[in-house]
Amino acid sequence: MEAVLKNLSSTVELLAVAAHSSAVKQWDRHTVSRAFGWARYCEHVFSRFHSNSAIRRVMEQQLQLTNQSLQDVIPGYSKVCFPDLPRLQHLLLLGLLNNPELPISIMKMLFGTRNPVDNTQGQYQDVTGLCSHIIQCKSACKVLSPVTDLSAAGAEVQGAMLVERLGALLSQGSDTRPAEHFLGCVLQGCEGAGQHFCLVIAAALLTTKNSAAQTAPQEFLLDWLQNKHSVLQGLCSALPATLLIDLAKEHNKFRDAYCDVLKKWASDMEYSISEGEWVQTSTIPTVSFQKLTAHFMALFEACPSLRVNTEKELNALKISDGDFDVRGLSVWGDLLSALNE
Incomplete structure (x- = not known):
């Protein structure tokens, strides 16, 4: 830890x-x-x-000491805090x-064009064209942002563009962080228009795979979604059930992730005596028990x-709850009953 x-x-x-x-x-x-x-190391x-929490406190203390010493010798120095590390x-x-x-010469290098044949410099990654790369990402994010066209056709076009841009980023090497950063920028740019963002993601995943160049971005997108719970x-809440089923039939990885989300929604439910129904307690956005059941039924019919x-x-979860067949005692038991009606 001392070296870190x-x-x-x-x-x-x-x-x-x-x-x-x-x-x-x-x-x-x-x-x-x-x-x-x-x-990148930091x-x-x-x-x-x-x-x-323990290591974070030690790192925060080290940052405080370093910031203090730098503020003493550099006028106008802006301190670096722990949340700045990502x-x-x-x-820089x-x-x-x-x-x-x-x-x-360094300015020209940062705004230059990277040679795809040699993008490393020994131990360190070449940063040639870094600014140009950022400008391209920002431009792509601007094009992908939901300005006016919220139609399905507009989402399909933007989905295809998203696949193309991710493919270009992933083809530059084994480092996936530029692609992750790009998706983060797109997500941030779609703030307040979450449904449109979901439609674009769905369109990207349903884009016809004509080559490995399209398969790789879709696999990356699926992995990214699994890590962004x-x-x-x-x-899963915003998209129509029919579109979710299309995704589940097209991608086994999405099918399994979708099923896990449904089980997560069920685990977050409590039985309301006043309403006589299972209701969400913590999941946002909220999903009704009827909608949850409908999601499971549609998924089982398609897969x-x-x-x-x-x-x-x-059933194993129901048994762990006591294996009672009385309504309101186990969400798993009531879910199984609803699915088998």
Whole structure:
């Protein structure tokens, strides 16, 4: 842990140099690539330890010490806090671009075109064309944002564009973070228009696969959805049942994730004596017991092979609740009864 804290402190100092020091006059292509390599290292450290409260406290204390020492020697220094760690590459880039001492050669490199044949520099990833790449992502996000066209046809066009853009990002190497960042930007750009975003995602997953270049983006999109539980739940709630069934029939991975969401919705239900029905307690958006049952029925009708194993699992959950056949005692028992009526 001592080495991690030392690297964290050194990287924050590096960001300060990049933003405020004339030392960047001496920076070359390799130095810039190393700097971004250390920024990525700290982003990885954040993803690894952000949920560990003890380690987080130690890292926050180290950041406070480093920030204090830098504020004492650098006028106008902006401190780096723990929540800033996931975007250190972004902060590094802003610091460099705002530093008037940045050599024109480095500026040209950042706005240049990456050579697809050689996109690495030894131990560190080449950052040639980094700004151009960001501009392309921002442009694509702008085009994909739901400005006026909320029709199904508009979503189909944007879905195809999403697949194409993801394919281009994934073809650049084994690092999937640029594609993840791009999807995050699209999601943020669709804030307040969640249903449209869901329609675009569905259209992308249902785009006809003519080649491996289209299969890879769809597989990546499915993996991304599985890791974004709130987005997946929102998608399953917002999309029409017919569209969800089309996705389930097209992608086994989505079918299984969809089934898991339905079981999650059921587990979040409590029986309301006043209403005489199972109701949601924590899931957002809320789903009624009747809608939950309808989702399961449609899924089982479209994917009969899924029904046997799922009902076995539901029955095991019912048994763990006491195996009572009295309504209102187990959501799993009442769900099985509704499915078998």
